[in-house]
Amino acid sequence: QDYDISLVAEEEEVYDINVLTQTDNADVVESPPSKGNGRFSSLEAFQQAAPRPAEVCLPSSGEFYNMPERLSAMSTGSISSSAFRLSQDYRELCLDFSSKKFRTIDGSCNNLRNWGTSFKPVSRILPARYQDGVGSPRTKASDGTPLPGARFVSLAVHPAVTDLTSRPIIAMQWGQWIDHDITGFPAATSPNGPLVCCGPNNTSPPANTDPNCFPILLPASEEDFVGTCMSFVRSNAATDANGCQLKPRRQVNSVTPFLDASQVYGSTDAVAASVRDAGDFLLKTKNEKFLPENVNSSCIRRPGTNDYCFLAGDFRVNQHPYLQSLHTVFLRDHNRIARKLRALRPNDSNENIFQLSRKIIGALQQMITYNEWLPVILGQTAKKLGLVSKTGRTKFQSRVDPRILVEFSSAAMRFGHSLIPAEFPIGDRRVPLRQLFNRPGDVLDNLDDVTAGMVGVGTPGKRNTQKVDRNFVVEITKHLFEPPTAPKRGLDLVSFNIQRGRDHGIAPYTTYRALCGLRPVRGFKDVKALGPNVADLAKIYKSVNDIDLFTGLVHEPVLPGSNGLVGPTLACILGTQFYNLKFGDRFFFDTDDKSVGFTDKQLQSLRKVTLAKVICANTDITALPKDVFNFPSRSNPLIPCDRHEGLDLSLFA
Numbered sequence: 001q002d003y004d005i006s007l008v009a010e011e012e013e014v015y016d017i018n019v020l021t022q023t024d025n026a027d028v029v030e031s032p033p034s035k036g037n038g039r040f041s042s043l044e045a046f047q048q049a050a051p052r053p054a055e056v057c058l059p060s061s062g063e064f065y066n067m068p069e070r071l072s073a074m075s076t077g078s079i080s081s082s083a084f085r086l087s088q089d090y091r092e093l094c095l096d097f098s099s100k101k102f103r104t105i106d107g108s109c110n111n112l113r114n115w116g117t118s119f120k121p122v123s124r125i126l127p128a129r130y131q132d133g134v135g136s137p138r139t140k141a142s143d144g145t146p147l148p149g150a151r152f153v154s155l156a157v158h159p160a161v162t163d164l165t166s167r168p169i170i171a172m173q174w175g176q177w178i179d180h181d182i183t184g185f186p187a188a189t190s191p192n193g194p195l196v197c198c199g200p201n202n203t204s205p206p207a208n209t210d211p212n213c214f215p216i217l218l219p220a221s222e223e224d225f226v227g228t229c230m231s232f233v234r235s236n237a238a239t240d241a242n243g244c245q246l247k248p249r250r251q252v253n254s255v256t257p258f259l260d261a262s263q264v265y266g267s268t269d270a271v272a273a274s275v276r277d278a279g280d281f282l283l284k285t286k287n288e289k290f291l292p293e294n295v296n297s298s299c300i301r302r303p304g305t306n307d308y309c310f311l312a313g314d315f316r317v318n319q320h321p322y323l324q325s326l327h328t329v330f331l332r333d334h335n336r337i338a339r340k341l342r343a344l345r346p347n348d349s350n351e352n353i354f355q356l357s358r359k360i361i362g363a364l365q366q367m368i369t370y371n372e373w374l375p376v377i378l379g380q381t382a383k384k385l386g387l388v389s390k391t392g393r394t395k396f397q398s399r400v401d402p403r404i405l406v407e408f409s410s411a412a413m414r415f416g417h418s419l420i421p422a423e424f425p426i427g428d429r430r431v432p433l434r435q436l437f438n439r440p441g442d443v444l445d446n447l448d449d450v451t452a453g454m455v456g457v458g459t460p461g462k463r464n465t466q467k468v469d470r471n472f473v474v475e476i477t478k479h480l481f482e483p484p485t486a487p488k489r490g491l492d493l494v495s496f497n498i499q500r501g502r503d504h505g506i507a508p509y510t511t512y513r514a515l516c517g518l519r520p521v522r523g524f525k526d527v528k529a530l531g532p533n534v535a536d537l538a539k540i541y542k543s544v545n546d547i548d549l550f551t552g553l554v555h556e557p558v559l560p561g562s563n564g565l566v567g568p569t570l571a572c573i574l575g576t577q578f579y580n581l582k583f584g585d586r587f588f589f590d591t592d593d594k595s596v597g598f599t600d601k602q603l604q605s606l607r608k609v610t611l612a613k614v615i616c617a618n619t620d621i622t623a624l625p626k627d628v629f630n631f632p633s634r635s636n637p638l639i640p641c642d643r644h645e646g647l648d649l650s651l652f653a
């Protein structure tokens with residue numbers, strides 16, 4: 001109910017962020033370890049193989065410990081009703097886990113509850129708000145009337161106003177890079193392959209559309225897309241061992257939630273095997289320099305060139321050149337480190353050299369994320385929650401659940417879409433993002449120019465990333481993945497984010513704000529909570545308590561003094577997830593458990609490395625500032641690449 005804010009005494013914004021706990025799903029206690037789920041060489045293969053919900057679903061007997069059943073259970077992220085059996089199983093498969101020095105590829109056996117294995121259901125902070133209570137998307141407002149359509153919301157409250165931060169574009173790009181390390185929702189499919197959820201030429205879908213279709217219906221006033229429908233497929237629903245959907249519906253994370261560089265190495269044994277030559281200590285490359293080719297993938301190749309589509313540990317690798325750049329830089333860094341270690345440890349096995357290199361790359365991912373990136377995003381909150389890890393060692397907490405919270409991957413972490421600028425500098429060009437999707441050419445031609453543009457030292461001069469606010473560039477709200485020859489047939493990422501939240505039954509924004517201990521929103525005049533444009537929200541939502549989580553989060557103003565880029569509820573959800581990914585990871589890079597961690601000297605040396613050093617060591621860029629999340633300045637001067645401190649690998653001899 002809206003009421004007059006002037007009647008409410010002004011109070012200070014109380015802002016003391018603590019981490020949240022997830023709901024206690026009965027089935028979260030343990031889930032089966034999945035040594036064997038590497039059957040699938042790609043996400044597509046996984047999706048084809050995922051069993052359809054059976055016609056008749058009997059209550060699960062819990063008796064699914066013969067192999068075929070177990071494999072299918074693992075691949076669909078199903079979970080058992082019998083914790084006892086699972087712990088038995090877990091003990092069997094993770095028997096030697098205390099003697100294991102390296103992470104498994106699929107994240108299994110990280111912790112006693114076996115949380116954090118790929119292709120397992122995500123966790124959640126609050127119970128789902130499905131419209132039917134079990135699985136249908138949230139489509140109605142609190143008074144029972146329909147919610148405004150996702151595209152309608154996108155058009156009404158997410159315009160393309162430009163508002164820049166003082167940061168280079170890497171502040172955005174690192175976020176997407178690590179997002180692909182920690183989250184990935186596989187889409188539902190039909191027995192015949194991918195689902196198409198609109199009629200021909202984007203007309204409204206026929207009546208018998210697949211139940212996993214949840215198309216975005218375009219408003220009558222739509223000018224940017226042809227037709228009346230934008231295809232949207234629901235995320236794959238986790239099933240039990242009998243192929244029956246779990247109730248309430250749960251989504252699956254196809255990648256390991258740990259920051260373990262799984263976008264480089266893969267989250268299943270099959271993908272891991274595809275990115276390296278069996279028995280070798282190196283990752284596969286093309287011509288020693290670039291990512292290997294994925295012959296099963298499609299991308300846009302320039303005629304008359306040798307352009308090819310990339311293969312990496314994550315299937316999203318081809319999306320755009322800045323993402324491809326980080327994939328290439330870390331691929332090269334693995335091979336650079338592995339070659340040195342090979343020489344330093346002549347008696348060691350290739351497998352050990354590979355795993356040791358992988359462990360160092362994983363440590364770099366965590367260090368850059370917690371010490372360089374998160375302080376930029378969360379400001380004070382990063383320190384307050386103990387996320388910054390520049391000194392000392394981290395004590396693993398076995399009760400902290402590292403699994404991805406559905407609210408994080410469906411809404412909060414997508415804040416990064418607001419950071420995306422319209423143009424990406426590459427050499428002396430500034431290329432509109434719509435011209436870069438799915439094209440490997442720029443990285444193959446000139447990785448250095450792509451990378452320099454990303455970290456703000458390219459030739460067109462300073463190019464800043466956008467602020468986190470309600471604004472999104474048209475490159476992603478009108479022209480996402482638009483085919484070059486088919487105008488108005490792109491997608492709207494903001495509509496997708498909103499629709500995805502509804503697909504996953506995410507509760508509205510105000511619920512999370514309250515949970516984070518912030519004062520309630522005082523209706524549609526509450527500029528302090530919902531920002532200067534709150535009146536626009538009033539035009540489309542009936543109550544503040546209907547606002548979609550994603551939309552609410554990017555409306556919240558950044559609190560004065562927070563020194564970060566995000567508002568308080570966003571800081572709360574992001575902080576919670578990154579807290580869980582630090583303290584709930586037995587292999588966190590600075591763990592005090594020396595049996596899996598680094599020696600004091602190794603850690604000390606490792607801590608000198610910054611993203612700048614990694615880029616210097618693997619490109620022909622000649623100078624970078626120590627902190628690439630800030631532009632070069634008097635306090636962050638350009639330093640020749642050979643003077644950046646690196647990891648002393650002789651400490652691993």
Ligand code: HEM
Binds near residue numbers: 186
């Ligand atoms: C050019 C840059 C980017 C593009 C083109 C892009 C595009 C996309 C697309 C198409 C999706 C799938 C949407 C859906 O079906 O629900 C997605 C999901 C997502 N994006 Fe981005 N994105 C970009 C940058 C970022 C950044 C900077 C971040 C974070 C800081 C981010 C975080 C996410 C997350 C967490 C998801 C959900 C992934 C999952 O769990 O499946 N993205 N993005």
Ligand SMILES: [Ca+2]
Binds near residue numbers: 181255263
């Ligand atoms: Ca991972």
